[in-house]
Amino acid sequence: MKKTLLLLYVLLSFQSFSQIHIDANTPIYNGNGDNYDGPPTPPPLIPYLKLNTIINNEFTRELKLIFPYEATDGVDSDFDVKNMDGDYPQDISFWIEDGDYVIQGLNFNLSKKIPLSVKAAVSSKFKFYISENDGFDDGQPIYIYDALYKSYHDIRNTPYQVVVAPGKDTGRFKISFTNNATLGTNNAVSSTFFISQDNKSQVLNATNPNNKIMKSFWLYDIHGRCVISKDNLSAQQNFSFSTSGLSSGVYLAIFITGNGSKITQKIIISNSGN
Template identity: 30%
Template structure:
């Protein structure tokens, strides 16, 4: 009788093991979702280091602020680097589906004039043929950081409108993008030492900002209520040298390098 009992228990145990094995085999068929991530590394003028991450979470996140996917910068450090979304500083930004045309604003804070660098620290599930650019709105340049670190000179202050992460030099859609506007000319008039902005576009020029080559803003004018066809701005108080003029309009922006004499 004991042998029969032991035999029955063995059969029952074997049956349970087979059921557990089948369940585990079914669990093995489950595939963990794979998402694309990019980690950017930043070094400030004094070699302060910051790494930030953007993750393309597909249906799980949006281009806005998503609790659980976005990590907010709670520090106020004199030198720092972050994504900027809805005026919120983020160390980690979770977004939706990858789109070549999307633009992601980057913020830099600096407590001294000097050189910064931005590079790719690491990627996950990233197409190796896809380019990655840092756009510099002051210099109006695209730098492919797959080929090496991006470097720029910055001044003292917070720069939230200068740099952005892009995946195409032809970006026309996306978050924080500022398309180029045509039919606006910017010139320096030496006779009366003024900036002359001729607006023959359908856009309204709203703000004109003058930068030096260190990226520092040296003057800003609100021009939204001025005669749009001929805007004249005095610059006689500025030192001679090369400057960059950024004209923000209702439909985008224009950047022009000028020489003040």
């Protein structure tokens, strides 16, 4: 009899547990009896880009540039992969510490220029374009800088084709994220809420003309780290946050409204010297 009652108790307990339903409105507890009210889940940013180069319409070399936080400007054995095709008469590689690489890891900075190494046994046509990227703002250009002509070409939108003279050249071409034009204010609109980055004053501004209640603000860098967080913003028409201590790069701004909805916007911060 006792065994029968025990079995019945277990079955009823399991049935009750299996009927628990958690949806978007179910409060989550932090173990102290309080509702969890932490930061939003960071964006799944694993930034990278792929540079494809068509050489003489015969061969396409794919180079991959990734941006892990731990990477340096030098050779990183955990990320960088050497170009082992040394016998190709025409080719292109990343140029790192006097070596040719097909994959390079780099800590992202908007002001960096990434050198490329090109070689050609004979005069050859090189056509550069970005075949794939992730973690970049839709409006962020990706340039090829051609030092021979001192020109920038946004290969994210339009391929750049040029003739390369015979020999090896490690100084002519670079990948760049700016074209030396001054980055001004980057504005975006989400309904009636306006987010902007003023790089001259090194301040992120948000305008809230309808006085919506804002619960919190979070700013994530391109690696998914929260670099600024503010709570209890209440209802104000204007919010300002200093970005003077942040490195130049792409960031994701997130405002949480009083009803729990999110307003997000990618911004570009350009701080001289960072």
